[in-house]
Amino acid sequence: MAAFSHEEDLSGRLDWILFRDGPLHQYRDETLLNSDLARLRAEGYEVVDFDCAEWPDELAMHREFKEALRFPDDYGMNLDAFNDCIRDFRPEGSGAVVVLRRLETLSARNFREGASKALSEILCDASRWHLLFGTRFLTLILSSAESMPTLPTHIPQWPRRLHPSNWSDAG
Numbered sequence: 001m002a003a004f005s006h007e008e009d010l011s012g013r014l015d016w017i018l019f020r021d022g023p024l025h026q027y028r029d030e031t032l033l034n035s036d037l038a039r040l041r042a043e044g045y046e047v048v049d050f051d052c053a054e055w056p057d058e059l060a061m062h063r064e065f066k067e068a069l070r071f072p073d074d075y076g077m078n079l080d081a082f083n084d085c086i087r088d089f090r091p092e093g094s095g096a097v098v099v100l101r102r103l104e105t106l107s108a109r110n111f112r113e114g115a116s117k118a119l120s121e122i123l124c125d126a127s128r129w130h131l132l133f134g135t136r137f138l139t140l141i142l143s144s145a146e147s148m149p150t151l152p153t154h155i156p157q158w159p160r161r162l163h164p165s166n167w168s169d170a171g
Contacts, residue, residue: 015095023123024140027140037097049101055109086126087126095130096138103120
């Protein structure tokens with residue numbers, strides 16, 4: 001089953017607008033992010049919202065992933081296991097939106113170097129994987145403009161995108 005249909009009226013649908021430009025989008029404005037999340041919930045998406053600033057270390061991050069994303073009891077608590085389990089995640093509703101607020105804070109704490117980039121890349125790959133099976137899967141990141149270099153600048157065929165409302169101030 002395709003993620004979208006030619007028979008659907010896609011005009012004005014936020015999910016269509018976001019997927020059209022890729023599976024991962026950065027927001028600078030929390031109010032805009034929250035507004036878009038309300039719209040996506042209204043379109044039937046399961047939103048799984050994480051505040052990365054609350055994680056003191058990688059183990060805490062993986063514990064929250066395991067609980068919120070309904071990973072199995074034997075989840076390995078590392079990025080390799082996250083990569084495996086996120087592909088098996090089955091969202092409730094018309095798709096999933098994973099939200100990572102303040103992702104840039106990982107580099108300032110007890111996380112291995114490149115953790116935020118690796119996490120972003122895994123989530124982009126997971127979106128492609130889910131789309132192969134007709135499941136919609138987006139990642140939305142709330143992060144300041146100064147943190148842009150910590151995000152992946154190129155993932156083959158699926159670059160990270162700045163939310164369209166931020167284009168005018170992207171400089």
